[in-house]
Each structure stands twice: as C-alpha cells, then as structure tokens.
Amino acid sequence: MAAEGPGFKSAKANINLSTAELALDHYVAVTTEGESAGVEQLFAEDFNQKIQSSNAQSHSRDAVVKSLKKQKGERLNCAVSTDIIEESADYMVAKVTLKFENFTKADLVTLEREGNKWKVSKSINSYK
Numbered sequence: 001m002a003a004e005g006p007g008f009k010s011a012k013a014n015i016n017l018s019t020a021e022l023a024l025d026h027y028v029a030v031t032t033e034g035e036s037a038g039v040e041q042l043f044a045e046d047f048n049q050k051i052q053s054s055n056a057q058s059h060s061r062d063a064v065v066k067s068l069k070k071q072k073g074e075r076l077n078c079a080v081s082t083d084i085i086e087e088s089a090d091y092m093v094a095k096v097t098l099k100f101e102n103f104t105k106a107d108l109v110t111l112e113r114e115g116n117k118w119k120v121s122k123s124i125n126s127y128k
Helices: 020-032 061-070
Strands: 043-052 057-060 079-087 091-099 104-114 117-127
Touching: 020 079, 020 091, 020 104, 020 117, 043 061, 057 061
Parallel strands: 043 117
Antiparallel strands: 043 057, 079 091, 091 104, 104 117
C-alpha cells in the first residue's frame, strides 16, 4: 500500500527491458494499448520510423515519443500478432501485425541490446 502513496504516479516508471521479448511486449503495449510508462526508455537515441506508402514518411525518435505520449490511454481496435523473424544475443527483428476492420498494418521492428537493456532502434511500417 505504501507504493500507492502520494507522488507514486509522478515517479519515473522503471520498465523491465532486460530481454528482447520484454522490450517487444512493451513496444506493443505502447503502440496499441496507450501505455505511456517508460516510453523514453524504450527507444534508442538513434531510433527512426519509416512509413512505406505512396507518400513515404520518416519520423525521428522525438516525434514518435511525443506522438505516443499524446495517445496515452487510447487502445487501438485491432487484433495484434507478433512474429520473431530473426534473433541473436544482441539483436532481434520482429514483425508486429495490426489487423483492423478495413486494413492491416505491418510493423517491422528492430531491437538491439544496449548494455543490459533492449531498445527499439528502427520501425518500418506498411499498410495493406
């Protein structure tokens, strides 16, 4: 009960990113469930996001973090699946598929170990 005392919510969240799987799970929670705790911890300093479409776009780490913080508490109405494409001791590539009613978003996510934590270093999105 002491953890729920005054100031508890304002304390910086310490998210467990000790494995690639935990980091990937947190990435999915942040991008689809409106989770905002630990957003800054999750992304590598050189993170970038690319959106492949007729109007290709690229977004910096700061822009993505800012956008995700604005979506705090917003859950996407979609089915989510994750597939690990490649994995090594310090590197993982996963495909996160978000199936909405009228379209599907595929997100290729690259995670890298930085010290004893895993971070998302790249995200490439496409839509069908």
